[in-house]
Amino acid sequence: MTQFVPLAEAIARHVPDGASIALEGFTHLIPFAAGHELIRQRRQHLHLIRMTPDLIYDQLIGVGAARRLTFSWGGNPGVGSLHRLRDAVERGWPRPLELDEHSHAGMAAAYRAGAARLPFGVLRGYIGNDLPAMNPNIRSIRCPYTSENLATVPALNPDVTILHAQRADRQGNIAIEGIVGAQREAALAATMLLVTVEEIVEQLPPAMNGLLLPHFVVGCVSHCPGGAWPSYAQGRYARDNDFYLRWDDISRDRGRFSEWISRHVLGTTDHHGFLESLRRAAT
Amino acid sequence: MNDYSRDEMMTIAAARMLWDGCVCFVGIGLPSAACNLARLTHAPRLVLIYESGTIGAQPTVLPLSIGDGELAETAACVVPLPEIFSDYLQAGRIDVGFLGAAQIDRHGNLNSTVIGPYSSPRTRLPGAGGAPEIAAHARQTFVVMKASPRSFVTALDFRTSGGYFPGRSDSGARGAGPTVVVTDVGILKPLAGDGELVLTATYPGIPAAEARAAIGWPLALAGEVETIAAPTALELETLRAVAARTAAAHCEPIKLPI
Numbered sequence: 001m002t003q004f005v006p007l008a009e010a011i012a013r014h015v016p017d018g019a020s021i022a023l024e025g026f027t028h029l030i031p032f033a034a035g036h037e038l039i040r041q042r043r044q045h046l047h048l049i050r051m052t053p054d055l056i057y058d059q060l061i062g063v064g065a066a067r068r069l070t071f072s073w074g075g076n077p078g079v080g081s082l083h084r085l086r087d088a089v090e091r092g093w094p095r096p097l098e099l100d101e102h103s104h105a106g107m108a109a110a111y112r113a114g115a116a117r118l119p120f121g122v123l124r125g126y127i128g129n130d131l132p133a134m135n136p137n138i139r140s141i142r143c144p145y146t147s148e149n150l151a152t153v154p155a156l157n158p159d160v161t162i163l164h165a166q167r168a169d170r171q172g173n174i175a176i177e178g179i180v181g182a183q184r185e186a187a188l189a190a191t192m193l194l195v196t197v198e199e200i201v202e203q204l205p206p207a208m209n210g211l212l213l214p215h216f217v218v219g220c221v222s223h224c225p226g227g228a229w230p231s232y233a234q235g236r237y238a239r240d241n242d243f244y245l246r247w248d249d250i251s252r253d254r255g256r257f258s259e260w261i262s263r264h265v266l267g268t269t270d271h272h273g274f275l276e277s278l279r280r281a282a283t
Numbered sequence: 284m285n286d287y288s289r290d291e292m293m294t295i296a297a298a299r300m301l302w303d304g305c306v307c308f309v310g311i312g313l314p315s316a317a318c319n320l321a322r323l324t325h326a327p328r329l330v331l332i333y334e335s336g337t338i339g340a341q342p343t344v345l346p347l348s349i350g351d352g353e354l355a356e357t358a359a360c361v362v363p364l365p366e367i368f369s370d371y372l373q374a375g376r377i378d379v380g381f382l383g384a385a386q387i388d389r390h391g392n393l394n395s396t397v398i399g400p401y402s403s404p405r406t407r408l409p410g411a412g413g414a415p416e417i418a419a420h421a422r423q424t425f426v427v428m429k430a431s432p433r434s435f436v437t438a439l440d441f442r443t444s445g446g447y448f449p450g451r452s453d454s455g456a457r458g459a460g461p462t463v464v465v466t467d468v469g470i471l472k473p474l475a476g477d478g479e480l481v482l483t484a485t486y487p488g489i490p491a492a493e494a495r496a497a498i499g500w501p502l503a504l505a506g507e508v509e510t511i512a513a514p515t516a517l518e519l520e521t522l523r524a525v526a527a528r529t530a531a532a533h534c535e536p537i538k539l540p541i
Contacts, residue, residue, distance in 0.1 A: 026335050026336070026349075026350050026364055027348045027349060028335075028350050028352070051364075052412075071410070072412060073409050073410050073411065073412035073413075074407075074410050075409030075410075077311065077347070077348035077349060078311050078346070078347035078348045078349075079347075081407075081409070082409075085407070086406075086407045089404065089407040090404060090405070090406070090407050101410060101411070102411070103411040103412070103413065103415045103416055104364070104368060104411070104413045104416070105368040105372070105373065105413065105415070105416040108364055108368050108369070109365070109368075109369070112369075123368075123369065123373065123416075124373055124419065124420065124455060124457070125373075125415065125416055125419075126415060127416075127418075127419040127445055127454050127455050127456045128392070128415070128418065128419065128442065128444070128445020128446075128448045128451065128454055129411065129415040129442060129443060129444065129445065130396070130441050130442045130443070131396075131411065131415075134401050134402075149455065178352065178355045178361065179335045179336055179337065179352075179361055180336065180361070180363050180364070181335065181336065181350070181364045182363065182364050182365060183363075184363055185365055211363075225540065225541075226539070226541055229539065229540050232352055233540075234352050234355060234356075236540065237537070237538070238352060238537050239347075239348065239352060239537075240537040241347040241348070241351075241537075242534070242536070242537065243537075244347065244348070272541060275539050275540070276541065278539060279541065
C-alpha cells in the first residue's frame with residue numbers, strides 16, 4: 001500500500017545516512033523540496049546518483065552530505081559551473097567526493113538495467129573516451145553472437161529514488177507530463193520510491209501512452225506544491241531561469257552559499273516556508 | 284551588411300551547413316541558435332532533437348537549458364531520455380550532431396572533462412553528457428568552438444569525445460566523425476588520411492594569418508582557402524529577432540509557486 005505522508009516523515013522513515021539515492025528529473029520536475037528536506041534532516045555520507053547533478057546536488061555536496069557521486073554531466077545548464085561540486089572535487093571542501101563518472105548514454109543504460117533487474121547495461125559507448133581508464137565500473141564484453149566488443153556498466157539500483165510529479169490519485173498512481181528524462185527507469189530501478197506531487201486528485205484518467213507509475217511501485221506520496229522550484233512543472237509553473245543565473249553568484253563563494261542555506265533551507269521548516277523566505281528576501 | 288559580430292558570422296556559417304530535412308542532435312548555446320536560424324530560413328523541415336527527449340522541437344525563443352518547457356510544448360513528441368540515446372542516436376538515425384568543448388586537438392578529439400590530471404584537476408569541467416556517443420554515432424558531427432591557443436591545443440588533458448583519435452576506423456564508432464569545425468576566425472576540415480584539421484575557409488576581413496595565430500598547433504592551410512560570404516540581411520535579421528525574443532522571454536520574472 002502506498003503511504004500518504006508529509007515529506008519530512010517520508011524522508012525520516014526511508015532515507016538513512018549512507019543511503020544511495022537518486023533524485024531524478026532531467027531539467028524538468030527536479031525534486032528540490034526533497035533535496036532541501038535531506039539538508040534539514042542533516043543526512044550524511046550519501047551516495048548521490050543523478051545524470052545531471054544540477055543545483056539540487058550542488059547544494060547537498062556543498063553542505064557535506066555526500067560521500068560519492070554517480071553522474072554524467074555536472075554543470076549549471078546554460079550558465080556554467082556547479083561551484084560547490086567543483087570545490088569538492090578540486091579542493092575537497094567541505095569534504096572529498098568520490099566520483100563514479102559516466103556519459104549520459106552509459107548512465108541511461110545503467111538505469112534501464114536496474115529497472116529490469118539485470119546485472120549490467122550494455123551499449124556501443126565510451127568509444128575513444130578516457131573514462132574507462134579512470135572508472136573501473138566501465139568495462140566491456142564480447143558479444144556472444146557477433147564477437148563485437150561492447151561497453152558495459154553495472155546496473156544502478158538506488159536504495160531510494162525520489163521524484164517530483166504533477167499528480168497522484170488516492171490509490172498512489174503517479175502521472176507525469178512533459179520531459180521525463182530517466183524518471184521512469186530510476187523509479188523502477190529503486191528499492192523504495194518516494195514521490196512529491198503538485199496535486200492529489202480522486203482519480204486519474206486512463207493514461208494511454210502518457211507516463212504513469214502504477215501505485216504498486218510507489219512507496220510514499222507527499223503533497224508538496226511548488227516542490228520542483230527553481231526547476232519547473234509543465235503546465236503549472238515555468239523554470240526560474242533567473243534563479244539558475246543567480247545561483248552562479250550565490251554558490252561561487254563558500255560563505256555566501258552557507259549563509260543562503262542557513263537562511264532559506266535550515267532556517268525554515270518545510271518547502272512552503274522555504275518559498276516564503278525567498279519571497280520575503282525578494283521584496 | 285558590414286556590421287555584424289564574429290559570433291553572428293560563426294552562427295550563420297554553421298546554420299548554412301544544415302540542409303532541409305536534416306535530423307539534427309542539438310546542444311545549448313550557439314548550436315541551438317544555428318539550428319533554429321537554419322529552420323527559420325533555408326531549412327524549414329529541419330528536425331531538431333534535444334537530448335532531453337524532445338523530437339521535432341520548434342522553439343520560438345532559444346532555451347536556456349536543454350530541457351526548457353518551450354521545447355516540450357513545441358515538439359512533435361517527447362520520449363524518455365534512454366530512448367533518445369539508444370534507439371535514435373546509437374541506432375544511427377541522427378544526420379548531424381553538434382559538439383563543443385573546452386579543448387580540441389588537431390585530430391578533432393575533444394575534452395570537456397578536466398584541465399589537469401583527472402584525479403586532481405586544476406579545473407573540473409562539467410563532463411561528458413551526451414558527447415562521447417554523439418561523437419561516435421551521429422552520421423557526422425559539426426564542432427563549434429571559438430578559436431584560441433588555450434582551446435585549440437597540441438595535446439588534450441583528457442579525451443572525452445573521439446574525433447579521428449588515431450584509430451577511429453577500428454574503434455566501433457559508426458559515424459564519420461567531425462567533418463567540420465566552425466570557429467570565429469574560419470572553418471577547419473579534416474584532411475583525408477589521418478584526419479588532421481586544416482584551414483579551408485576564412486571570413487571576410489579575417490586573414491588566414493590571424494586564423495593561424497588563434498590555433499595552438501601549426502595550422503596547415505588547404506590547397507585553396509575560400510572566403511565565406513558575409514551574412515545576408517535576412518540571416519542577420521532572423522538571428523537578431525530570435526536573440527531579442529529570447530532575451531525578452533528570459534528576463535520575464537517568474538512568480539514563485541506559492
